[in-house]
Amino acid sequence: MNEPTIEDLLLTMSDKEINEVSANEAFVTLYHRYAKFLNSAVIGHLKSKSVYNKDFVDDIVANVFLEVYDNPLSFSFDEKKHKNEETAFKAWICTIARNEFSDMIKSFSRHSKMYVLTSDDEMPDSIIELDFEEQLISNNRKLIDKALEGLTDKERHILLSCYDFYEEGKNTPSTVLDSLCDYWGTTKPNVRQIKKRALDKIKLYLNTSATIKK
Amino acid sequence: MDSEKHKIDLSKVFRTNGYLLPADESEVEAFEANLVISDDLPVEWENPVNILTRGKRQATKLTNPETDQDAVNNLAMAARDGNTISEAVRKQMNNDRKNSGNK
Numbered sequence: 001m002n003e004p005t006i007e008d009l010l011l012t013m014s015d016k017e018i019n020e021v022s023a024n025e026a027f028v029t030l031y032h033r034y035a036k037f038l039n040s041a042v043i044g045h046l047k048s049k050s051v052y053n054k055d056f057v058d059d060i061v062a063n064v065f066l067e068v069y070d071n072p073l074s075f076s077f078d079e080k081k082h083k084n085e086e087t088a089f090k091a092w093i094c095t096i097a098r099n100e101f102s103d104m105i106k107s108f109s110r111h112s113k114m115y116v117l118t119s120d121d122e123m124p125d126s127i128i129e130l131d132f133e134e135q136l137i138s139n140n141r142k143l144i145d146k147a148l149e150g151l152t153d154k155e156r157h158i159l160l161s162c163y164d165f166y167e168e169g170k171n172t173p174s175t176v177l178d179s180l181c182d183y184w185g186t187t188k189p190n191v192r193q194i195k196k197r198a199l200d201k202i203k204l205y206l207n208t209s210a211t212i213k214k
Numbered sequence: 215m216d217s218e219k220h221k222i223d224l225s226k227v228f229r230t231n232g233y234l235l236p237a238d239e240s241e242v243e244a245f246e247a248n249l250v251i252s253d254d255l256p257v258e259w260e261n262p263v264n265i266l267t268r269g270k271r272q273a274t275k276l277t278n279p280e281t282d283q284d285a286v287n288n289l290a291m292a293a294r295d296g297n298t299i300s301e302a303v304r305k306q307m308n309n310d311r312k313n314s315g316n317k
Contacts, residue, residue, distance in 0.1 A: 024263055031262040040252040041235055041245070048233040058257040059271045066265050087239040094235040094242070141231045141248050148233070163225040164234050183278045202224070 006030065006089045010072035027069050038064060038093055049160045050153040051183075060104075064096045102165060105179045147205040154184055155198035162195055 004012075009026040016023035039061050046052040068075075075092050082088035148156055158180055165176050180191050228234045230244035258264045 024266065027266065028262050031258075031265075035256050035259065035262070036251055037246075037249075039254070039256045040249055041232075043252045043254065044232050044249065045235055054254065057254075061256045062258060062265045062268070062271055065262070066270060069266060083239050087242045090242045090246075091236060091239050095237065098235050098237075144227065144231050144233070160228065160233055163228055166225045185278070199224075 004029070005077075006075075006085050007077055010068075010075060013069055013072040016069075023069075027065070030068070031065055034090065034093060035061060035065065037090060038097065041094060042097060045164075048148070049157045051157060060097055060100050063100050064093055067096050067100075068093065098164070102173070102175075105175050143206070143209060146209070147202050150201055150205050151198050155194055155201070158184070158191055158194050159198040159202070 004026070009030045012019075012026035013023045013030075039057065042057050042060050043052065046057065075089060077085045077088055151159065161176060161180055162172050165173055177188050177191055180186075181188060184191075186194075225234070226241070229236050229241045230248075232245055232248040236242045236245040
């Protein structure tokens with residue numbers, strides 16, 4: 001017998017008020033298929049920022065799957081839009097995880113009432129100019145690792161946190177800056193300076209290593 | 215050409231290389247090529263239904279030990295067997311601090 005598709009499982013979950021047992025079984029199946037992926041993705045994400053915490057990872061993963069159970073029909077596979085069901089679903093749960101991060105940051109921030117986008121909270125532009133083509137670094141983890149190793153823990157955490165919530169044409173949410181200020185015991189102007197310094201170091205490292213390769 | 219500049223989307227580079235969570239299918243594919251599946255299993259692995267019975271979690275706050283003054287204060291209080299600092303001792307501490315600053 002064929003394994004149920006993701007859509008089959010989500011549909012079964014959506015009937016939880018009629019048949020809770022089947023809905024829960026579908027939930028367990030889906031969880032066992034994708035929880036390792038999400039867990040590893042969140043661990044990698046936090047480790048790259050040097051803020052890994054096992055309890056935090058467990059909270060995020062549990063909340064993501066709870067959201068999937070509560071709103072199973074928010075995901076639908078569209079053959080015209082998606083390449084395949086599994087990667088589309090993984091992208092969806094990663095988006096939920098990012099939203100969870102964002103919500104948690106808001107709840108942590110001492111200044112959460114000030115959740116406004118202000119013009120001076122600008123993100124470093126995601127598009128940068130380098131002396132070589134994107135292919136050289138788009139799948140070159142070793143090179144990026146080296147570039148990030150040249151940053152301090154603080155610089156790496158601040159830069160990656162800002163890019164984490166990057167949306168084209170939008171500024172960094174104040175809550176993200178506030179949480180970084182709280183975490184590092186510093187001020188917004190300092191966070192901006194650190195962000196800029198980190199970006200300059202990355203650019204310098206990447207351009208220098210590209211020059212050596214030429 | 216040596217001086218030719220190329221525009222690169224750094225946020226995408228971070229997402230596809232596994233530093234940030236991927237945002238779309240093409241990023242998931244690239245991300246998985248670099249993803250190391252952790253040996254650490256999620257805490258509810260043996261009984262995922264616990265997630266449903268427990269409900270939404272308030273996340274553990276990420277704190278930096280270097281700047282977590284509350285934690286420092288709590289440890290200091292624990293060292294005093296849970297007692298607060300008396301007014302006389304606080305005054306003496308402030309005087310000592312002031313005097314050391316004048317040296």
